[in-house]
Amino acid sequence: MGPVKLECGACGREEAFGPGATVCPSCGKPLLARYAASELDADELRRAWASRRGSGMWRFRELMPLRDGEEPVTLGEGDTPLLRARAIGRDLDLDLRIKDETRNPTGSFKDRGLSAAVTRAALDGASRFVVPSAGNAAAALSAFAARAGVPARVYLPVDTPEGVRRRCLHYGAEVEEVDGLITDCGREAAAYARETGAFSVSTLHEPYRLEGKKTMMLEIVQELGWRAPDAIVYPTGGGTGLIGSWKALAELVEAGVIADAPTRMYAVQSEGCAPMVRAFEEGLEEAPEWEGAVTEAYGLRVPRALGDFLILRALRETEGGAVAVADAAMRRAAVELGAREGIDAAIEGGATLAAARLLREAGELHSGETVVLFDTGSQLAY
Secondary structure, three states: OOOOEEEEOOOOOEEOOOOOOOEOOOOOOEEEEEOOHHHOOHHHHHHHHHHOOOOOHHHHHHHOOOOOOOOOOOOOOOOOOEEEOHHHHHHHOOEEEEEEHHHOOOOEOHHHHHHHHHHHHHHOOOOOEEEEOOOHHHHHHHHHHHHHOOOEEEEEEOOOOHHHHHHHHHOOOEEEEEOOOHHHHHHHHHHHHHHHOOEEOOOOOOOOHHHHHOHHHHHHHHHOOOOOOOEEEEEOOOOHHHHHHHHHHHHHHHHOOOOOOOOEEEEEEEOOEOHHHHHHHOOOOOOOOOOOOOOOOHHHOOOOOOOHHHHHHHHHHOOOEEEEEOHHHHHHHHHHHHHHHOOOOOHHHHHHHHHHHHHHHOOOOOOOOEEEEEEOEOHHHO
16 A cells, blocks of 8 residues: 655645655654555454565564565564563562564664665665764664665764674675764764755654554554553654654554553653753743763663654553663663563663653553564664
């Protein structure tokens, strides 16, 4: 099927689904892919998606950015397990599930977004890619660009773990290190794109990384027997996966695949970089840049997110919230996921468990609820 149009998430301007889409030409905010979901047959969708299990995230192609007859650039991303955390769940009196994204080809959820972005851009004729990254997105772009046969350059903060740089080089990408944060890398990447014509797949600077990330929620709903979870806890840097989860649930309701989507969405950030938490608590519609961001969780070290207004809208519309946790609590929780549940979790995944404990204590999560924590990447990535 593919999108029928693109729509600005801020001003509502509509654009054609076509090559070279970046951000809204009127206000510079993210464009969102829109589908004629209400015209789809819900029973046929459920049957088709069930029959394609084992074929990765592209089994949801009816709600993905592909035209009829097009094939994706794929390394088998998706189809990751939704693991029940029995021991920790008993402690919290929750039906606690872990969406284990460490099983993706390069070890993180970034593979979903970059598969979708590279697919659409390569089909539309992109001849070079660029991305600023705190780590995992750089490795993912490097791999999928190689798969597509298109050169890529990545910009990394100079203090990014050495393992990330080595993985990018392994996949043949050019690596540029920047003395600063991901926002500084973003400025360098944007300049490179202007100078060379490289297509930037920076977070929400094109519409399709979001489409790949939303497949996490499509898989969750299918795994739960076509019902939405009561709540999710999402480690939030750029927030693409949280926005994607919100978008996926709306599309499933529109298509009639599920009757309703009562899922409350909670963003978790580090106490050393918590622009979304501060904006949520202050009732703001956008999140001012966080000065002096410091955290060991590289994926959460995002001082300013282009999709901030969409994240905040999702949190409020779902009656969720935002919580900041200390790096030490994240580390302890990541170790706990490994020691008590056998689950591989980097510090960002640990952040979700640390946040879930705080939310349970505050009465935000209720006894017996199905709560999904997003384990976004392997500890081995660092």
